[in-house]
Amino acid sequence: MLTKTSEKPKWIRDAIFYQIFPDRFYNGNLKNDPKNKVSWGSPPTRNNFFGGDLVGIKEKIPYLKKLGVNAIYLNPIFEAGTNHKYDTWDYYNIDPLFGNEKSLRSLLREAHKLNIRIILDGVFNHCGDGFWAFKDVKTKGINSKYFNWFKIYGDKISLNPLNYQTAGNTKYLPKLNHEDPLVEEYILQVAEYWSKKFKIDGWRLDTPWKVKRSFWKKFRLRIKQINPELYLVGEVWHDAQPWILGDTFDGVMNYRLREQIINFFIKDRMDAEDFNYEIAHFLKIYNKNAYSLLNLISSHDTPRILTMARKNISKLILAITFLMTYIGAPMIYYGDEIGIEGGDDPDCRRTMVWDENLWNKRIYYTYKKLIDFRLKHKALRRGNFKPILTLNKLYTYIRKDEDDEVIVILNVAEKQIGIKLPLKEISSPNKNWKDIFTGKKFKVFNNNLIIDEIPACSSFVLESDG
Secondary structure, eight states: OOOTTTSOOGGGGGOOEEEEOGGGTOOOOGGGOOTTBOOTTSOOOSSOBOOOOHHHHHHTHHHHHHHTOOEEEEOOOEEESSSSOOSEEEEEEEOTTTOOHHHHHHHHHHHHHTTOEEEEEEOOSBOOTTSHHHHHHHHHGGGSTTGGGBOBSSSSOOBTTBOBOBSTTOTTSBBBOTTSHHHHHHHHHHHHHHHHHSOOOEEEESSGGGSOHHHHHHHHHHHHHHOTTOEEEEOOOSOOGGGGSSSSOSEEEEHHHHHHHIIIIISOOSOHHHHHHHHHHHHHHHGGGGGGOEEOSOOTTSOOHHHHTTTOHHHHHHHHHHHHHSSSEEEEETTGGGTOOOOSTTGGGOOOOOOGGGSOHHHHHHHHHHHHHHHHOHHHHHOEEEEEEEETTEEEEEEEETTEEEEEEEEOSSOEEEEEEEOTTOSSTTOOEEETTTOOEEOEETTEEEEEEEOTTEEEEEEEOO
16 A cells, blocks of 8 residues: 555646756856856767756746746756766755855746755765865874775775775766765755755665665655655666665656667667567556656767757657657757757756747747647546557657547658558547647548558647537
């Protein structure tokens, strides 16, 4: 039986997320810029800074509202030494390059006023080498009272060779020792502080599989006692099923789905039957938990989807259409909606482009149309998922919730002619349908939706025509 702490947040089924890498989104306060700031639009490196901040994000909230997103995932904002901030120095302090507590409160207030939620990035597996406890250990060695906060092999810190556990063999990312109860309690109090004092809407939790699950179960209990509607989503790249059963996280970043989307729509590595097999497998193991997963096609850890598609916008639009019409909360990585490109990290972390003349308007209006459509149709946010026809590179399905129904037709390859889609699953099988993009109308005969022609590498998203 579900309890208050095991239930998923009610709002997550209606969520459309937007991920922001703060240093690269918008510079709203020139007074807190780093001294070594490079000009906006310069090629990103692992070490350069551009000056994006929380004030800048607040200034662009109207842009996000117009786009239609209603939830933001912020990459880390706590004080750290790098541009990505995954090397936390002070868990109780906003990074001065991003602003301060007043800046965060102002951003949250503006977002919440427009019904946009914000979740923060919790980096609790490791810290940075500028973290006060680690600095104390570097100075005092085994005599530091924080020595057991880390996994050190020897009596003092050694950099060559490394003798302490790190994240990814990176010397500036010492791993926290969660076997120590003091470490666990410290992290739990940090999460409680920001959750309670600032009324954030949840946490994205970094590399959680590197920490014992018993800790995350405690984390969930403590955070959900503050507010059961706080969303907890883990960065889990592999099998997510054990993490989302109600005692750990509400969802995970759905990298496994991303892989299949790219294999089918972008890389031509499978046919529709293969893709449908993978989708059916996901729905079988995740069941209703699939509705609280965070679905994505790009992130700060992956190449941009347009780059993956080699600028083939038709393929890209197919992937976007599936993302926006599938079960789970879709997430847009900042700039994907205007056609920003980028390869592997750090190239995927380019600065946001604010000159609309440089936007890819076809991509932008596709996102805008699909977001508006998803918000309009409950079937896309809460309905079930049922394949209709899988034929070579043609994949079709229906999303249905009570009396609301949507049909999606995705053709990855050559033109298809004379397609009949059986509509046995439709509540009113003889009603006609209309494509949201072209306005083209389709008729039904004998419970079959008749489609004379589906152009190559194209999609139809159909709603009832009257």
